[in-house]
Amino acid sequence: MSLTTTSLAETVKKQYFYKLKANIDSFSSLVGIQILAILFSLGGISSSGMGGSFVNVNVKYYSPDLVLVFTLIWSFITAVTITTRPYRNHDFSFVTSRLSSSLSNILFLVTASVLGSVTALLSGNLLQMISYLILNEQLYNIGSGAEHMVLGFVVAFLYLMLIGACGYLIGSLIQVSKLFVLLFPILFIGLLFLEGVVTNGFIVSNVYKFYAMESVLFLFVGKTVLTAVALFIAAISILNRLEVRR
Amino acid sequence: MKVIESKGITKNYFRKQVLKELTFSIEENKITGLIGRNGAGKTTLLKIIAGFIRETSGKMNVFSETPFNSLNVSVNSIFVDDQMSFPPALQLGELLNEAARFYPNWDDQLARKLFNYFSFDAKGYHNRLSKGKTSTFNMIIGLASRCPLTIFDEPTTGMDEAVRKDFYRALLKDYIDYPRTIILSSHHLDEIEDLLEDVLLIHNGMILLHMPVSDLKEWAIGVKGASEDVLDFTKEREVLYKNSVGMNTLYVVVKNDFSEEALNKAHQLGLELTPVRSSDLFVYLTTETKGGIDDVFNNN
Amino acid sequence: MQIAEWIESEILNGHFHSDQKVYSQYQLAEMYTINPATAAKGLNLLVEENILYKKRGLGMFVTGEAREIILNKRKNQTLKHLVQELVLEARRLQISNDDLFAMLREKMAEEGGK
Amino acid sequence: MSLLLIVLLGGLIFYMIKAGNSFVTIKITHWLLVVYTSVLVLSTIAVAVLTEETISQAKGGQEVHDEGLSSLYTNLSKGQIDKADEYLIKEIKFDNYQNQTLTITASPDYGSQVFVEKKQGEDSTVELFLYGNELTVDGYDFSNIIKLPDIELAGHTLSIVPIRQNIDLSIATNSYPIRQFTGEFIQNHYFSSGESFIYLRVPRDLELNAENVYLEVVDK
Numbered sequence: 001m002s003l004t005t006t007s008l009a010e011t012v013k014k015q016y017f018y019k020l021k022a023n024i025d026s027f028s029s030l031v032g033i034q035i036l037a038i039l040f041s042l043g044g045i046s047s048s049g050m051g052g053s054f055v056n057v058n059v060k061y062y063s064p065d066l067v068l069v070f071t072l073i074w075s076f077i078t079a080v081t082i083t084t085r086p087y088r089n090h091d092f093s094f095v096t097s098r099l100s101s102s103l104s105n106i107l108f109l110v111t112a113s114v115l116g117s118v119t120a121l122l123s124g125n126l127l128q129m130i131s132y133l134i135l136n137e138q139l140y141n142i143g144s145g146a147e148h149m150v151l152g153f154v155v156a157f158l159y160l161m162l163i164g165a166c167g168y169l170i171g172s173l174i175q176v177s178k179l180f181v182l183l184f185p186i187l188f189i190g191l192l193f194l195e196g197v198v199t200n201g202f203i204v205s206n207v208y209k210f211y212a213m214e215s216v217l218f219l220f221v222g223k224t225v226l227t228a229v230a231l232f233i234a235a236i237s238i239l240n241r242l243e244v245r246r
Numbered sequence: 247m248k249v250i251e252s253k254g255i256t257k258n259y260f261r262k263q264v265l266k267e268l269t270f271s272i273e274e275n276k277i278t279g280l281i282g283r284n285g286a287g288k289t290t291l292l293k294i295i296a297g298f299i300r301e302t303s304g305k306m307n308v309f310s311e312t313p314f315n316s317l318n319v320s321v322n323s324i325f326v327d328d329q330m331s332f333p334p335a336l337q338l339g340e341l342l343n344e345a346a347r348f349y350p351n352w353d354d355q356l357a358r359k360l361f362n363y364f365s366f367d368a369k370g371y372h373n374r375l376s377k378g379k380t381s382t383f384n385m386i387i388g389l390a391s392r393c394p395l396t397i398f399d400e401p402t403t404g405m406d407e408a409v410r411k412d413f414y415r416a417l418l419k420d421y422i423d424y425p426r427t428i429i430l431s432s433h434h435l436d437e438i439e440d441l442l443e444d445v446l447l448i449h450n451g452m453i454l455l456h457m458p459v460s461d462l463k464e465w466a467i468g469v470k471g472a473s474e475d476v477l478d479f480t481k482e483r484e485v486l487y488k489n490s491v492g493m494n495t496l497y498v499v500v501k502n503d504f505s506e507e508a509l510n511k512a513h514q515l516g517l518e519l520t521p522v523r524s525s526d527l528f529v530y531l532t533t534e535t536k537g538g539i540d541d542v543f544n545n546n
Numbered sequence: 547m548q549i550a551e552w553i554e555s556e557i558l559n560g561h562f563h564s565d566q567k568v569y570s571q572y573q574l575a576e577m578y579t580i581n582p583a584t585a586a587k588g589l590n591l592l593v594e595e596n597i598l599y600k601k602r603g604l605g606m607f608v609t610g611e612a613r614e615i616i617l618n619k620r621k622n623q624t625l626k627h628l629v630q631e632l633v634l635e636a637r638r639l640q641i642s643n644d645d646l647f648a649m650l651r652e653k654m655a656e657e658g659g660k
Numbered sequence: 661m662s663l664l665l666i667v668l669l670g671g672l673i674f675y676m677i678k679a680g681n682s683f684v685t686i687k688i689t690h691w692l693l694v695v696y697t698s699v700l701v702l703s704t705i706a707v708a709v710l711t712e713e714t715i716s717q718a719k720g721g722q723e724v725h726d727e728g729l730s731s732l733y734t735n736l737s738k739g740q741i742d743k744a745d746e747y748l749i750k751e752i753k754f755d756n757y758q759n760q761t762l763t764i765t766a767s768p769d770y771g772s773q774v775f776v777e778k779k780q781g782e783d784s785t786v787e788l789f790l791y792g793n794e795l796t797v798d799g800y801d802f803s804n805i806i807k808l809p810d811i812e813l814a815g816h817t818l819s820i821v822p823i824r825q826n827i828d829l830s831i832a833t834n835s836y837p838i839r840q841f842t843g844e845f846i847q848n849h850y851f852s853s854g855e856s857f858i859y860l861r862v863p864r865d866l867e868l869n870a871e872n873v874y875l876e877v878v879d880k
Contacts, residue, residue: 024690068836139707
């Protein structure tokens with residue numbers, strides 16, 4: 001029987017569509033988690049008020065921030081999940097190499113992030129509709145038009161990818177040694193603890209500043225894209241050495 | 247052409263050496279049986295060939311490439327066992343569609359016909375199949391993918407007698423129509439020996455024999471007769487199996503490299519010379535203690 | 547080699563005549579669910595014994611002397627073996643040569659009468 | 661622009677379902693996704709329609725606002741009402757006021773200033789100007805929500821009755837990924853509201869009495 005050949009690109013494409021169908025249920029959890037976040041956001045994600053002798057003003061702020069936070073968590077969990085053994089084994093039931101497996105995973109995370117960012121940002125509108133229709137509140141929208149919406153999609157997408165890349169790397173490390181399951185929470189809590197002890201900021205707050213306080217768009221894009229790519233490359237080189245179906 | 251070339255393959259799991267310097271090669275378009283007892287290292291070897299795991303030392307070549315991380319090996323080979331796992335979200339029918347997308351030589355008609363013959367439900371799910379059904383479904387994927395290198399690792403686990411027979415027949419018919427390199431691992435030699443061209447016998451991570459099945463059938467000979475005659479005839483030979491039958495009768499299995507003359511003489515002495523069934527030979531070769539299970543009960 | 551024996555029997559039974567094409571290795575493999583290589587070995591054995599001959603690209607055919615060769619072979623091997631067994635068994639049972647001959651004659655007369 | 665985006669999104673979803681149907685079995689998740697996305701898209705449309713006419717950005721930030729109020733005060737106290745036009749909300753004229761006295765009364769806790777200007781000419785009209793009475797939240801102008809005080813002239817009495825109001829505002833803001841680059845803050849809320857000034861122009865000889873009100877006569 002004569003040998004057939006395939007290319008990396010072709011295999012990645014096939015694996016990607018395979019994964020889209022195989023992991024479709026993760027989008028159910030996306031919807032679920034966003035609905036939960038919307039419910040939590042219903043009372044307004046923050047409020048403030050002012051009282052005078054005749055006029056009392058009470059302001060509730062609605063924004064999809066909480067939905068976005070939940071979606072970030074979802075992105076992290078999804079990224080960790082697809083590095084786990086059953087998911088890798090599914091790949092190896094058909095044609096793949098470790099590289100094509102990772103690349104298609106990343107494509108899947110891109111898709112998940114696109115969907116996640118679009119739904120998260122649009123959920124702000126659903127939030128407003130609910131408060132308008134059910135809670136019967138007069139609504140004022142100080143968010144502005146479509147160009148900001150596009151900005152929001154792009155930035156939220158980049159955040160989701162960044163968190164997804166973190167999840168993918170952490171998941172990969174856990175696959176190398178289960179010790180990391182213990183190590184990561186300890187490391188994280190330890191950092192937070194140090195953060196509390198050392199007064200003028202430590203790692204976490206600097207990391208937060210580095211990304212979340214960056215107000216120049218193209219610098220932000222540069223930072224997040226480069227970080228995500230670096231994290232993915234690290235994860236790929238780890239997964240590339242890993243044995244499957246042992 | 248050699249499809250698989252293994253040079254001094256060793257595999258360690260932690261401190262345990264599972265494979266010990268295996269050197270062999272497998273020719274194109276042959277059905278080779280990889281025979282060994284449970285824990286002999288069959289699966290480990292096959293997974294190295296499939297590129298799932300990596301050898302500790304030595305050099306494995308499949309289609310002249312290192313299989314670990316080779317797309318070329320992956321697209322031209324398939325590894326079928328009962329541990330094959332598929333996404334739980336996909337139905338059986340969809341899994342066939344996926345396999346069709348991945349394998350260039352996939353025969354969808356064959357797949358669907360086998361699928362219906364074994365009365366699978368296209369809307370069923372792989373993780374809800376019984377053990378035997380799982381093996382049957384995996385077998386369908388393995389056959390229909392028509393990979394130039396098709397590896398079946400204990401493919402009949404859980405299958406009942408009738409399905410096993412169907413499988414062997416389906417395998418053979420498809421092999422005749424589309425010859426390819428097939429490796430079939432099993433710990434039941436007698437069940438598959440008719441299908442095989444070559445046998446690769448491994449034990450404790452080492453190769454015992456690698457030869458055509460027909461040669462294996464003549465490789466050893468059983469000698470039965472009066473104890474002293476038998477012992478005299480087989481002296482200075484490695485006894486593979488020895489069993490006392492009755493008072494003064496002995497049955498001994500030794501390697502068959504006697505001359506025609508010697509065999510005639512034995513016959514004249516009244517020794518009964520019989521061929522040894524390959525599956526029995528397999529058991530004799532892989533039994534650690536020469537007396538077999540009977541020795542356990544012979545306390546005196 | 548069961549395949550070879552089976553084809554021999556088919557020739558003896560008159561199912562294959564001389565210069566008639568016999569089954570290919572693949573047909574045999576399918577009929578018996580055996581590896582085609584094993585079937586080919588059986589056929590080649592018969593070629594070596596001049597029972598079959600190869601026509602390049604066409605297959606295997608029965609030679610003119612096939613029947614005779616098979617008969618001779620069976621006489622020489624199978625019958626000889628049976629006779630040897632018979633003699634050995636007679637020794638064990640302490641039957642004299644004359645008695646053995648008598649038994650043989652009796653049996654042959656019985657079969658001949660039919 | 662936003663409508664175009666919505667139409668595009670709707671089309672994309674429709675196409676995805678159509679294309680998806682041919683090579684994949686439609687599952688609950690697909691439906692869930694489709695329903696959810698449609699709800700999101702629908703509410704996006706609805707929000708775009710419902711909040712069309714709402715609010716405009718107020719002039720400047722808090723400082724600008726505070727400055728504006730203090731200059732309003734100065735202007736009114738100097739009687740320069742022509743400079744205070746932008747804060748003018750309401751103007752009432754009571755023609756032909758013949759009484760000799762006018763009592764201006766308000767609720768006990770009405771703390772606002774009433775400026776009085778005595779007119780120079782012969783004029784029996786009492787003119788009332790209402791200034792201020794604004795509500796700004798985070799730089800957005802919500803003044804139209806605030807109800808004006810009831811102002812009534814009955815006999816000798818001009819009564820100013822401010823109306824008690826509890827205002828609940830629901831403000832939808834941009835999400836963080838947008839705020840990060842627009843510089844909006846959701847933490848630093850600021851308000852200003854309700855301060856109103858009344859400016860009266862009364863006939864020269866009118867005698868004024870105040871009840872619960874502090875009258876400041878403007879000297880021009």
